[in-house]
Amino acid sequence: MTARVETDTVVVGLGAMGSQALWRLAREGVDAIGVEQFVPGHDRGSSHGESRIIRTAYLEGAEYVPFVQAAWRAWDELEQASGSRLVVRxxxxxxxxxxxxxxxxxxxxxxxxxxxxxxxxxxxxxxxxxxxxxxxxxxxxxxxxxxAVLPEASILAAVRLARLAGARVWTGRAVTRIEPDPDHPRVRVGDTEIRARRVIVTAGAWLPGLLPGTARLGGGIRxxxxxxxxxxxxxxxxxxxxxxxxxxxxxxxxxxxxxxxxxxxxxxxxxxxxxxxxxxxxxxxxxxxxxxxxxxxxxxxxxxxxxxxxxxxxxxxxxxxxxxxxxxxxxxxxxTMTPDEHFLIGRRSELPGLILAGGFSGHGFKFASAVGRALADLARDGRTDLPVGMFDPHRWDSPPAHP
Known part of the structure; x- marks a missing residue:
């Protein structure tokens, strides 16, 4: 028999972005479950290695600068809340x-x-x-x-704070299926089905496998x-x-x-x-x-x-x-690379009820604090004031044909 669990928001993947989104949701009083197939701070993905660069004069494009400035502010919040040194200036x-x-x-x-x-x-x-x-x-x-940002320490701090704020954290349990739905998307974890109002998918390299259509965005995620x-x-x-x-x-x-x-x-x-x-x-x-x-x-x-x-x-x-x-x-x-090496943050119309974050193309960790805040905003309110428009997952869509 399938066990059923209800919550407001599920976060799939508790790496760089998911851990911060879960903390942001929990501290705002949102009932949330975070699911991680390994353990937070693991070395099986893209969020390990002891250090990640954070810089403001962003050589990949001036349009990133407001977002990294927001990330600096959000890193300060996480440091203060955790009482830990997470950024080396x-x-x-x-x-x-x-x-x-x-x-x-x-x-x-x-x-x-x-x-x-x-x-x-x-x-x-x-x-x-x-x-x-x-x-x-x-x-x-x-x-x-x-x-430099300290990746493992940051993830562990965010997950710890999320737990303290009331989030449920499931570790060592892999998500096997995600079912989009505009009102009640569902996440299957073993024999358990989680029904939620929103699902945030921050699965890193596993994103294309969990949501196969995303692998084709812009010609392919690799x-x-x-x-x-x-x-x-x-x-x-x-x-x-x-x-x-x-x-x-x-x-x-x-x-x-x-x-x-x-x-x-x-x-x-x-x-x-x-x-x-x-x-x-x-x-x-x-x-x-x-x-x-x-x-x-x-x-x-x-x-x-x-x-x-x-x-x-x-x-x-x-x-x-x-x-x-x-x-x-x-x-x-x-x-996990997108064709244009810019991120994916937001919704896809064919995946109702889901909010995606992925394709960070080797330069995303510094933004994790701001990405987490943006994802929590989108799940809770349906909008964010952070500058994430350039990361729209629909940006590769062909313009509609004119009659």
């Missing part, structure tokens, strides 16, 4: 050629919104940020309003493998008392990688590759053995890091002074 350094996307995009966003930032010449980079081996002609952009590496610090870059900022660096071939100052009392520096060169040929060549971007079945998960991954990360880490040539440990994770 270290500043951020962008490095690349003068015309590279990482430099031009950051400057454009900063100038459009009047954000404080500093442009640095190669000589200024070398003097102020000696960790980086600066190439001739390379320039930088520094912004103080940036740093899940890709990425690898993170922690490099032992072998010595200071030079004598400096200034904290080292998080960074992103664009290589001459177009590869974009990023890194964090030590989060473990000076023992290691963490780096990862966001994007490899955009194409093979035409003057660019992907590194031999590079596997970034290979497809992943989320049920199986990304394959473990290997020697080729270590060598690739090591080749990039050669751009840093005072670190070991190869990582002492690595971890795999997943990117």
């Amino acid at each position: 270290s500043g951020a350094l962008m490095l690349g050629g003068p015309d590279s996307g990482v430099i031009s995009g950051s400057v454009a966003a900063a100038e459009h919104h009047g954000l404080a930032h500093e442009r640095l010449s190669a000589d200024e980079l070398a003097e102020r940020h000696p960790r980086h081996a600066v190439r001739t002609g390379e320039v930088g952009v520094f912004e103080a309003d940036a740093g 899940v890709e493998r990425r690898v993170l590496g922690w490099f032992r610090v072998t010595g200071p870059a030079c004598d400096t008392s200034a904290p080292e900022p998080v960074f992103a660096r664009e290589e001459p071939d177009g590869a974009l990688w990023y890194g964090f100052p030590s989060m473990d009392d000076g023992r290691t520096v963490k780096i990862g590759v966001h994007a490899e060169p955009p194409e093979v040929g035409a003057g660019t060549t992907r590194p031999t053995g590079s596997q970034w971007g290979e497809p992943v079945d989320p049920g199986t998960g990304p394959r473990p890091p290997d020697g080729a991954d270590a060598r690739r990360l090591g080749a990039l880490a050669a751009g840093l002074r005072g670190v070991a040539p190869l990582p002492e440990r690595m971890a795999s994770c997943m990117y």
Whole structure:
């Protein structure tokens, strides 16, 4: 027999976005259930790895800036409510050629919104940020309003606060079916059916499997493998008392990688590759053995890091002074990519009663606090004052044919 449970809102997936949505709903007195197939803070998806960059001069587009500013405010709320340090404010350094996307995009966003930032010449980079081996002609952009968010700690804090506020949290239980309905959407969890007024689906890489139609949005959502590496610090870059900022660096071939100052009392520096060169040929060549971007079945998960991954990360880490040539440990994770690499937040007309959030394309965690607030608003009130219009899941729809 099927057991039936009633609630106002179900949140499917308690990772970066779902945990924050559940907390926001519960603290507003909404009866809510959060369902997580693993345990909060797990390493099976896209919300682990100890640190995530948060930056305000957003190189992916100036239109993101109001949303990241809202995220900063929401992170402050979560920190205050939890009594935990969840954001490390270290500043951020962008490095690349003068015309590279990482430099031009950051400057454009900063100038459009009047954000404080500093442009640095190669000589200024070398003097102020000696960790980086600066190439001739390379320039930088520094912004103080940036740093790192702690992903596992943030998720655990939000889930703990949601429980304290009255939310029911089901862990180790997978959702097998979601049935859209304008009035009473249903979620099947094993032999239990949850009937609700609204369902928020924040299932990460599992979103296309739970809602197959979403896999076709804009030509297809894809899940890709990425690898993170922690490099032992072998010595200071030079004598400096200034904290080292998080960074992103664009290589001459177009590869974009990023890194964090030590989060473990000076023992290691963490780096990862966001994007490899955009194409093979035409003057660019992907590194031999590079596997970034290979497809992943989320049920199986990304394959473990290997020697080729270590060598690739090591080749990039050669751009840093005072670190070991190869990582002492690595971890795999997943990117869930949309065709335009912008997020999905909102409703689809063919999925009544559901609110979607997904496709964060490797740059979403910093926004999790604001996404959670927006999702809670949409579930509770049907609207939000946060700037999420650019993430409309209907944006790829063909315009209606004119007679």
